[in-house]
Every structure is written in structure tokens, then in C-alpha cells.
Amino acid sequence: MEGRYEIRIAGSGGQGVIVATELIGMAAALYEKDLFVVQSQAYGPEARGGKSKAEVVLSKEAIDYPKVIAPRLQVILTQPAADEFAPDTMPGGRIVYDDFFVTSIPGFSEEGGVEHSENVIDAHTYVLPIVRTARDKIGREIVTNMVALGAAGRVLELDKVMSPDSLRKAIVNHFTDKKIADLNIQAFNEGYALFKESVWL
Amino acid sequence: MAEINRVAFMQGNEALAHGAIAAGCRFYGGYPITPSTEVAEIMAYELPKFGGKFIQMEDEIAGMAAVIGASIAGAKTITATSGPGFSLKQENLGLAYEAEIPVVVVDVMRGGPSTGLPTKVAQQDVMQARWGSHGDHGTIAYVPSSVQECYDLAIEAFNMSEKFRQPVLIMSDEVVGHMREKVTLYKPENLIERAKPSVPPDKFVPYLADTKTQVPEMAAFGDGYRWHVTGLTHNDWGFPTNNPKEIEKKMLRLMSKVNECRDEIVKFETFHMEDAEIVVVAYGSVGRSALRAVRDARKVGIKAGFFRPITIWPFPDKELESMIKQGVSILVPEVNCGQMVNEVERAVHGKAKVTLQSLVNGELFKPSEIFARIKEGC
Numbered sequence: 245m246e247g248r249y250e251i252r253i254a255g256s257g258g259q260g261v262i263v264a265t266e267l268i269g270m271a272a273a274l275y276e277k278d279l280f281v282v283q284s285q286a287y288g289p290e291a292r293g294g295k296s297k298a299e300v301v302l303s304k305e306a307i308d309y310p311k312v313i314a315p316r317l318q319v320i321l322t323q324p325a326a327d328e329f330a331p332d333t334m335p336g337g338r339i340v341y342d343d344f345f346v347t348s349i350p351g352f353s354e355e356g357g358v359e360h361s362e363n364v365i366d367a368h369t370y371v372l373p374i375v376r377t378a379r380d381k382i383g384r385e386i387v388t389n390m391v392a393l394g395a396a397g398r399v400l401e402l403d404k405v406m407s408p409d410s411l412r413k414a415i416v417n418h419f420t421d422k423k424i425a426d427l428n429i430q431a432f433n434e435g436y437a438l439f440k441e442s443v444w445l
Numbered sequence: 446m447a448e449i450n451r452v453a454f455m456q457g458n459e460a461l462a463h464g465a466i467a468a469g470c471r472f473y474g475g476y477p478i479t480p481s482t483e484v485a486e487i488m489a490y491e492l493p494k495f496g497g498k499f500i501q502m503e504d505e506i507a508g509m510a511a512v513i514g515a516s517i518a519g520a521k522t523i524t525a526t527s528g529p530g531f532s533l534k535q536e537n538l539g540l541a542y543e544a545e546i547p548v549v550v551v552d553v554m555r556g557g558p559s560t561g562l563p564t565k566v567a568q569q570d571v572m573q574a575r576w577g578s579h580g581d582h583g584t585i586a587y588v589p590s591s592v593q594e595c596y597d598l599a600i601e602a603f604n605m606s607e608k609f610r611q612p613v614l615i616m617s618d619e620v621v622g623h624m625r626e627k628v629t630l631y632k633p634e635n636l637i638e639r640a641k642p643s644v645p646p647d648k649f650v651p652y653l654a655d656t657k658t659q660v661p662e663m664a665a666f667g668d669g670y671r672w673h674v675t676g677l678t679h680n681d682w683g684f685p686t687n688n689p690k691e692i693e694k695k696m697l698r699l700m701s702k703v704n705e706c707r708d709e710i711v712k713f714e715t716f717h718m719e720d721a722e723i724v725v726v727a728y729g730s731v732g733r734s735a736l737r738a739v740r741d742a743r744k745v746g747i748k749a750g751f752f753r754p755i756t757i758w759p760f761p762d763k764e765l766e767s768m769i770k771q772g773v774s775i776l777v778p779e780v781n782c783g784q785m786v787n788e789v790e791r792a793v794h795g796k797a798k799v800t801l802q803s804l805v806n807g808e809l810f811k812p813s814e815i816f817a818r819i820k821e822g823c
Binding site: 266269270273274280281282283284285286287288289308309310311313 | 452453454479563564620623624625626627730733734736737740809811812813
């Protein structure tokens with residue numbers, strides 16, 4: 245991994261995007277070797293429903309600026325978050341959208357969104373059933389963030405940033421109740437598998 | 446007893462609370478307010494494990510009163526708040542300065558004035574830290590810029606508070622308070638404890654200061670020592686006085702007990718100051734953006750330097766001045782409308798052109814914004 249590897253997970257307050265990034269951070273800090281990490285978030289004063297974004301910066305060197313500059317990976321769970329955050333993706337980076345809440349893909353082109361032009365975002369774009377998997381397959385929409393984390397975990401594995409097992413350890417560490425940890429691990433694994441089945445991969 | 450030594454991944458606010466406990470803090474009184482609430486949460490959860498007490502008071506004023514009372518009873522105490530609460534605490538903060546009560550007060554800064562921006566970063570309270578409570582007093586205020594520093598400076602704040610018998614402030618901000626980083630928690634060595642009476646109760650003169658340290662010994666209420674606590678200017682016996690000599694003695698001692706130890710209190714960090722032609726002076730979370738901008742500037746051959754005050758009060762003025770060559774340009778990015786920039790100007794005595802870069806949109810500076818100003822020559 246060269247330089248900074250920046251990740252953003254964005255959506256709506258209550259979807260758990262902060263916890264998802266916290267677990268990436270915990271995995272990097274406690275279960276990976278020689279990784280520096282900063283996790284941060286931005287949200288409004290409302291408890292639920294406002295725009296919410298959470299970010300992680302990973303690096304082999306000490307991290308100065310704690311927020312993302314141009315994320316290599318974004319997981320975006322709502323349309324307002326997509327419209328606002330998709331454009332600053334690092335050129336050649338990856339964006340994962342939820343297919344239920346994000347109905348209009350910003351700057352999407354039929355060729356996979358890698359063309360250069362004003363309205364096209366230069367990123368590999370994946371549209372996955374994140375919310376639907378949590379709701380329909382697991383039966384608990386509350387684990388949307390863990391499905392999203394699973395998808396992110398697969399990308400981080402492919403980009404040789406961290407092992408999905410480090411993320412699983414972080415989940416188990418975070419959710420001290422075993423039943424709840426198991427449910428979240430199940431959601432993580434579903435998200436991880438979603439990516440494997442993606443037609444663009 | 447819970448284990449202290451460990452490596453963890455946590456928020457600045459959490460690390461600050463753990464640092465307080467490691468420093469021997471055993472009482473928290475306060476009222477929760479974003480973005481400082483996690484300090485209260487962790488204290489509520491952790492203090493009982495260490496035999497300490499947490500109390501949520503009816504408001505910030507009462508929270509400040511509670512920590513003063515607990516400190517008088519002998520405990521190391523802390524309260525945490527944000528701008529609106531910091532305003533409310535000022536009156537009792539003044540009492541703690543006048544009555545010389547050690548307490549640590551944390552302000553995790555958010556945008557103001559008034560309720561302002563509960564979840565957004567700002568550095569708008571740094572002058573309030575110095576002059577928020579009326580009357581002259583020596584101020585000690587730390588500004589952390591990382592999670593590790595939240596832990597380290599919490600310990601330092603308690604040490605200085607105990608040593609000088611006065612409030613010590615930690616002026617954190619929303620970004621530092623809420624971001625998570627890896628932190629090493631450790632059991633601190635050589636903790637400073639307030640000087641206890643060295644004489645029996647009948648010989649105790651409560652505000653008779655040691656001639657060298659200028660700090661009086663402090664008895665805990667309930668220890669059998671008689672002691673009158675007042676916000677009125679008082680004599681060595683702790684009783685109100687209108688005697689000009691006694692008034693002057695008290696006032697000058699309040700200032701000089703801190704001022705004369707200024708060199709051991711002041712902390713700062715530098716990067717590439719030796720040949721710098723453009724110097725960025727930044728503190729707190731803005732220091733992180735500024736350091737990045739300075740590094741980026743060095744990469745393209747600009748002789749940029751970085752100076753980060755870790756104590757803003759006392760301000761590292763003579764240290765900064767000694768590193769500044771005639772004709773250097775200084776940029777001071779702050780997420781306020783310009784507060785510490787005046788201190789920087791005062792410090793350099795006209796040797797350098799000092800320019801403010803102000804940002805008040807609720808966001809942290811992007812490194813590119815500071816880099817652009819470095820490139821333009823400020």
C-alpha cells in the first residue's frame with residue numbers, strides 16, 4: 245500500500261456508517277501490523293435522518309491530516325450522499341452504491357464509469373443490494389452497516405490493505421454479546437459475498 | 446482494579462477521560478454537551494471501577510461547583526463541556542482561581558456564539574480560555590491535536606493543576622475529540638500531588654504560601670484543619686481583606702506562581718523551522734492540516750516551516766520569536782475569525798509579516814487550502 249488509503253462510508257444518520265468505519269479503524273489499529281489509522285465522522289445535530297459520513301485514513305506512515313482528501317473507496321447508502329460525495333472519489337477509485345436508496349448513479353456511463361469528462365466520475369462503480377440483503381436476507385435492516393462493511397472488507401482484501409479476518413475480529417470485539425456479534429458477522433459475510441458475486445468484478 | 450496499561454483504538458474524548466483517571470482523578474461533575482459528552486460517558490463508566498464518583502448535575506454551573514467542592518474535599522476532579530457550558534462555568538472558574546482550587550476543565554470547542562454548531566469544529570473559545578472569567582489570573586491551557594495527546598495532556602493538566610493549585614484548561618475541539626486513533630494507555634510516573642499541610646491544625650495558616658513555590662499547602666475539608674473558602678480577595682488566613690498590602694500580595698502571587706514557572710509549563714512542536722521562509726503557526730486539529738500543507742510545500746521546494754503551540758496559555762512567544770528570522774512570512778490558520786493570530790503578532794515584535802487565514806464554515810481546513818496560501822507567499 246502506497247501513501248494514504250482513504251475510505252468513506254456515507255448515508256443517513258441511524259444507518260450505522262460511523263460504527264462501520266470505527267470497526268475498520270479498530271481492525272487496522274489492533275489486528276493488523278504497522279498500520280496507522282485515523283477514523284472521523286461528520287453529522288448534524290439530529291439523532292436520526294440527517295446526512296452522515298464517516299471516514300477512515302490508513303497509512304504505513306504517521307497520518308497528519310485526519311480527514312479524507314480523495315477516497316479510494318466509498319460505500320454510499322443514500323441518494324443525497326451519492327450526489328454530494330461521489331465526485332471527490334480518487335480517480336480510478338471504487339464506489340459501492342446501495343441499489344435500493346441510490347436510484348440515480350452520479351456520473352454513470354454504460355462503459356463502467358471510467359471515462360474522463362466533466363460529468364463522468366472516474367471510478368469503478370458497483371451497485372449492490374446492501375439494504376435489501378440486510379432487510380430481506382437477514383431480516384434486520386439494522387445490520388445494513390455490517391453488510392456495507394462486508395462489501396468494503398472484500399475491496400480492502402483485493403487492494404491488499406487488510407484481511408477480512410481482522411474486520412471479523414473487530415466485530416466480535418465490539419459486540420460483546422455473542423448473539424449480537426454472530427448476527428453482525430453473518431451480515432458481514434453476506435456483504436463480503438455480495439461483492440464476490442458482483443458482475444463487474 | 447481495572448488494567449491501565451494497554452493499546453487501544455478510541456476517540457480523543459475517551460483518551461482524555463482515561464488520562465484523567467490515570468492521573469488520579471476520582472471525581473467528575475458535569476452536564477453532558479456535544480461534542481464533549483464522551484468524556485462524561487467514560488468517566489461515568491470507569492470511575493466507579495477505581496473507587497471514584499461521577500455525578501451529573503442539573504447544569505454546567507452546578508457541574509463546575511461540584512468539582513470545586515470535591516477538590517476542596519481532597520479529590521482530583523475534572524469537568525468537561527463545550528462553548529455554551531464553558532460560558533456558564535466562568536463564574537465558578539473565577540472562584541477556583543481566587544480560592545486556589547485545583548480542577549481540570551475541558552472545553553471541546555464547537556462553533557459559536559451561543560448554541561452555535563453542536564457537531565462542528567471551531568477554535569472560537571481560545572481567548573475565552575484566557576480572559577473568560579473576570580479579573581487577573583494566570584492561565585494554563587493545553588490544546589491537543591491527536592488522541593495520544595489527549596491522554597498525555599490530561600495527565601499533564603492534573604500535574605500542573607495540583608502543582609500550582611489552580612484550574613487548568615484543556616481546549617480540545619470537535620475533530621480531535623471525536624476522531625479515533627491508536628493510543629497507548631500507561632500508568633504515569635511521578636504524578637504531582639498537591640502539597641498537604643506540614644504543620645498541625647492549630648499552626649495551619651491556609652493561604653500562607655511557600656516562599657519558593659508561592660503555592661500554599663492545601664488541607665482537605667474533613668481532615669481537621671480549619672479553612673475559610675471565599676471568592677473575596679483574602680489574606681493568609683483566608684478571610685476577606687481590604688488591606689492594600691494584603692490585596693497586592695495575593696494578586697501578585699496569583700500571577701507570579703504561574704508566570705515564574707512559565708518555562709516549564711510551555712510546550713510546542715516544530716517541523717523544519719531551521720531554514721523556513723514561510724512559517725505556519727497552527728494549533729489543535731488545524732495543526733494536522735497545516736503540517737500536511739507544510740510537508741506538501743517542502744515537496745515542491747518551498748522552504749516552509751511549522752510551529753504548533755501545545756500550550757496556548759502561556760503562549761510560547763519567546764520560543765517562536767527565537768526561531769523567526771527577519772522578513773519571514775507567518776501564516777496563522779484558525780477556525781475562528783482571528784484570535785491567536787494576535788498573540789503570534791505580539792510574539793514576533795514586527796520581525797515577520799503575520800497573516801491570518803480564517804475559516805468559519807464549520808469545517809476543518811483542507812491541507813490544500815493552507816498549501817495554496819503558502820504557495821502565494823501567504
